[in-house]
Amino acid sequence: MIFDPILDLFRGKAITIPPLDGALRPNTALDDAAVVAGLPSPDNLVWLDGRPVCSSGAAVIALEHGHPRQIAEFPAEVTALAVSPEGKLAVATDDGRLSEGGHEVPLPGGIGCITALAYGPDGALWLANGSARHPASGWVADLMEHGSTGSVWRRLPGQEFHKVAGGLAWPNGLLPDPAGVIVSESWKHQLIRIEGSRVTPVLRHLPGYPARLSPSADGCAWLAVFAPRTRLIEFVLQEKHYRTDMMAEVPRDYWIAPALRSGQSFLEPLQCGSIRSMGIHKGWSPSRSYGLVVKLAPDFAPVASLHSRANGHRHGVASVIEAGGQVLIASRGGDAVLSVGGEA
Amino acid sequence: MTPLVQMEKISKAYRGVPAVREVDFDLFPGEIHALLGENGAGKSTLTKMMAGVVDPSGGCILLDGQEVTFASPNAALDAGIAMVFQETSLIPSMTVAQNLYLGTEKFLNRLRGTYISAQQFLQSLNFAVDPTAMVETLGAAKRQMVEIARAVHHKARVIIFDEPTASLTPEEKRHFFALLERLKSSGVAIVFISHALEEALQISDRITILRDGELVSHGATRDYDRDKIIAAMVGRTLSGALYRKRDASSLRKPGRKALSVQDISQGRGVRNTSFSVFEGQITGVFGLIGSGRTETFKIVAGITKRDFLMGGTIELYDRAVRYYTPAEAVADGIVYVTEDRKIEGFFETMSVAENLFGGLLASPQHHGAVVRMSEMRDLAAEWTKKLNVKAINDNARVVELSGGNQQKVVIGKGLVQRPRLVIFDEPTRGVDVAAIAEIHRIVNDLADSGLAVVMISSYLPEVLNLSDRILVCRQGRIVEELSPLEATEEKIMYAAVH
Numbered sequence: 104m105i106f107d108p109i110l111d112l113f114r115g116k117a118i119t120i121p122p123l124d125g126a127l128r129p130n131t132a133l134d135d136a137a138v139v140a141g142l143p144s145p146d147n148l149v150w151l152d153g154r155p156v157c158s159s160g161a162a163v164i165a166l167e168h169g170h171p172r173q174i175a176e177f178p179a180e181v182t183a184l185a186v187s188p189e190g191k192l193a194v195a196t197d198d199g200r201l202s203e204g205g206h207e208v209p210l211p212g213g214i215g216c217i218t219a220l221a222y223g224p225d226g227a228l229w230l231a232n233g234s235a236r237h238p239a240s241g242w243v244a245d246l247m248e249h250g251s252t253g254s255v256w257r258r259l260p261g262q263e264f265h266k267v268a269g270g271l272a273w274p275n276g277l278l279p280d281p282a283g284v285i286v287s288e289s290w291k292h293q294l295i296r297i298e299g300s301r302v303t304p305v306l307r308h309l310p311g312y313p314a315r316l317s318p319s320a321d322g323c324a325w326l327a328v329f330a331p332r333t334r335l336i337e338f339v340l341q342e343k344h345y346r347t348d349m350m351a352e353v354p355r356d357y358w359i360a361p362a363l364r365s366g367q368s369f370l371e372p373l374q375c376g377s378i379r380s381m382g383i384h385k386g387w388s389p390s391r392s393y394g395l396v397v398k399l400a401p402d403f404a405p406v407a408s409l410h411s412r413a414n415g416h417r418h419g420v421a422s423v424i425e426a427g428g429q430v431l432i433a434s435r436g437g438d439a440v441l442s443v444g445g446e447a
Numbered sequence: 448m449t450p451l452v453q454m455e456k457i458s459k460a461y462r463g464v465p466a467v468r469e470v471d472f473d474l475f476p477g478e479i480h481a482l483l484g485e486n487g488a489g490k491s492t493l494t495k496m497m498a499g500v501v502d503p504s505g506g507c508i509l510l511d512g513q514e515v516t517f518a519s520p521n522a523a524l525d526a527g528i529a530m531v532f533q534e535t536s537l538i539p540s541m542t543v544a545q546n547l548y549l550g551t552e553k554f555l556n557r558l559r560g561t562y563i564s565a566q567q568f569l570q571s572l573n574f575a576v577d578p579t580a581m582v583e584t585l586g587a588a589k590r591q592m593v594e595i596a597r598a599v600h601h602k603a604r605v606i607i608f609d610e611p612t613a614s615l616t617p618e619e620k621r622h623f624f625a626l627l628e629r630l631k632s633s634g635v636a637i638v639f640i641s642h643a644l645e646e647a648l649q650i651s652d653r654i655t656i657l658r659d660g661e662l663v664s665h666g667a668t669r670d671y672d673r674d675k676i677i678a679a680m681v682g683r684t685l686s687g688a689l690y691r692k693r694d695a696s697s698l699r700k701p702g703r704k705a706l707s708v709q710d711i712s713q714g715r716g717v718r719n720t721s722f723s724v725f726e727g728q729i730t731g732v733f734g735l736i737g738s739g740r741t742e743t744f745k746i747v748a749g750i751t752k753r754d755f756l757m758g759g760t761i762e763l764y765d766r767a768v769r770y771y772t773p774a775e776a777v778a779d780g781i782v783y784v785t786e787d788r789k790i791e792g793f794f795e796t797m798s799v800a801e802n803l804f805g806g807l808l809a810s811p812q813h814h815g816a817v818v819r820m821s822e823m824r825d826l827a828a829e830w831t832k833k834l835n836v837k838a839i840n841d842n843a844r845v846v847e848l849s850g851g852n853q854q855k856v857v858i859g860k861g862l863v864q865r866p867r868l869v870i871f872d873e874p875t876r877g878v879d880v881a882a883i884a885e886i887h888r889i890v891n892d893l894a895d896s897g898l899a900v901v902m903i904s905s906y907l908p909e910v911l912n913l914s915d916r917i918l919v920c921r922q923g924r925i926v927e928e929l930s931p932l933e934a935t936e937e938k939i940m941y942a943a944v945h
Contacts, residue, residue, distance in 0.1 A: 119710045
């Protein structure tokens with residue numbers, strides 16, 4: 104009705120979270136998955152020289168037959184990896200630097216928070232810059248400030264980076280195709296397609312904050328969702344003064360905000376949603392962290408999903424890759440790289 | 448033993464079209480006699496003749512061996528024959544107790560005394576109905592209970608139940624069957640009409656099967672099984688195809704999310720419920736009566752409104768919608784096929800063609816201000832053929848059709864609007880086996896053609912057989928989602944109750 108926007112001023116606009124149902128129906132697949140390697144906070148997974156490679160803190164680790172071996176170390180935390188068609192490893196770090204094949208790449212001003220890298224079929228390097236105000240490790244602050252200063256950049260072979268789109272709410276994953284690129288825009292809980300100067304949503308209203316995207320073996324895509332949306336956090340995101348005070352006075356780890364892991368400290372807010380009965384933490388309780396991997400169809404509709412529920416431990420999934428009939432999953436909250444069969 | 452009621456070569460024709468043809472039927476004291484057949488087979492007409500509601504065109508009725516004719520249902524009631532109708536005959540503006548005692552009031556009545564005695568009587572039948580409640584405030588199941596209680600209250604020697612269990616919950620059904628056993632042991636003869644064949648096999652002593660107004664089979668229940676009954680009812684075997692177990696290959700994959708309901712609330716009936724519906728799938732919704740499933744989907748279809756404050760969000764194809772009238776929902780491609788077809792489904796005194804065309808008129812699919820009769824006729828011809836609606840002729844009023852054909856008209860009325868989301872609420876309630884198979888085909892075809900389909904049903908085999916995903920509703924919210932591959936009747940019922 105045409106009066107709804109006016110009525111919403113009085114009744115308050117409903118902020119609701121889509122349910123986890125249909126293809127997103129909860130299961131315990133991530134908790135049941137085999138551990139390939141235990142690593143502290145594994146982040147971005149790529150396939151390099153026929154073996155999986157993962158970033159973990161400031162190190163880049165190769166996973167050879169389940170044995171982690173450090174192949175590089177950087178002065179700051181690694182925030183994104185990508186492998187070029189020629190096999191060169193591109194590495195971004197939390198201090199805003201980018202190296203390619205071991206050589207530092209000059210970056211234009213405005214890039215300082217590289218959250219994702221990906222090479223397109225034409226050899227172009229796509230870069231997601233999460234925020235103009237915070238480094239990649241400051242993602243919580245950017246969310247709490249309703250940041251929408253992210254941008255997507257592209258560098259054609261032999262050329263400089265140029266900005267493709269700006270004003271994005273924490274672009275956090277890239278999946279290039281011949282026509283453009285699919286970008287996961289975390290704070291807007293959606294995937295968008297950028298084609299030239301046109302930006303169109305392809306999947307909206309996700310129940311969590313989407314992270315990196317990767318192609319699947321059958322021509323579809325994998326999406327990592329690194330944290331869940333909860334009603335309490337949505338409420339806090341509505342309350343400006345409360346949020347400002349919280350950010351000023353409370354240590355960041357204890358903000359009422361999404362997290363990659365939870366249940367580590369008794370000082371944390373939202374202690375399993377206060378839902379523990381007979382000593383059992385209920386899987387459906389609201390939690391700051393969650394583990395979710397979504398398989399997307401070619402039209403980007405979810406078709407299957409893998410979960411680690413509120414009472415699980417494989418939370419904060421940042422990256423997924425599929426190769427050789429295996430799906431490898433980096434769980435930052437679970438400190439492990441997991442493996443499941445190709446079929447979700 | 449002498450039959451209590453005997454009908455010999457009984458016939459009835461409407462406008463020259465025979466509904467019952469020379470049927471012999473007998474009923475002994477202390478037996479439960481199941482009368483089975485498709486919709487339109489003549490079961491209701493046969494029993495209505497027994498209860499004095501319609502006059503036979505031929506043959507005779509013997510009561511205790513004496514030939515009788517009943518001028519009215521009251522005359523039959525006086526002779527000890529009571530009928531519990533499929534569509535209840537209670538007076539909505541009176542209380543339950545007043546309805547129970549209607550016709551047997553004393554010269555001076557004390558309302559309090561009436562309520563107390565009604566309360567005791569209802570409790571003795573294990574029916575949880577408030578005797579002071581106005582009948583118009585009761586749901587279908589409770590009205591049915593009052594109707595049954597009234598027949599029992601009249602101390603009838605013969606009680607005819609026409610589809611008594613269609614709107615009862617499994618728990619209420621158990622109480623009802625126990626009541627039938629009690630009546631039977633006290634010598635009451637019971638005629639039991641039901642489309643739930645398992646119930647007939649479970650409760651009855653003898654079975655009589657009609658087809659096209661003729662007697663096709665009768666005998667002791669122990670000589671029948673489900674397949675034999677169906678074969679006799681429809682002249683072919685249908686059972687295997689109707690409720691077969693699903694396998695993984697037969698499940699449809701979800702398409703685009705058509706509907707996303709998030710935290711919607713409406714008073715105490717719908718409480719903070721969330722779910723999604725996808726294109727190309729049948730989403731089955733199961734819940735006991737009063738679980739809020741119908742109310743939830745009536746909000747989606749704009750028939751009722753969600754709470755003004757904190758009412759939640761409904762998104763249709765990623766667009767937030769809040770409907771104030773059903774017309775807005777129809778314009779957006781949402782069709783709700785009601786569970787109460789007689790009240791909300793069709794215009795009973797209008798023809799099939801007028802009803803179908805009425806559906807078109809209500810949608811933006813119809814252009815222009817002038818109604819052309821040829822357009823109406825063409826539309827009716829197209830959809831009666833598509834849905835296999837069997838009517839006496841094109842001008843037949845919908846009220847004259849059997850339950851299954853009426854239901855097809857209601858479905859057709861929605862489908863002419865070319866919807867994107869179709870919500871079926873109890874699509875096969877009070878519909879015979881052959882029509883159930885056809886309605887199931889229609890529902891499956893809609894999902895196969897890529898539409899988002901919701902099917903609300905209280906009949907678990909139907910939910911299990913038809914759905915690609917099953918949502919279970921309890922106390923106003925969706926509490927469980929199950930795949931038909933893992934779901935069993937026990938699992939669904941557990942989620943619906945606990």
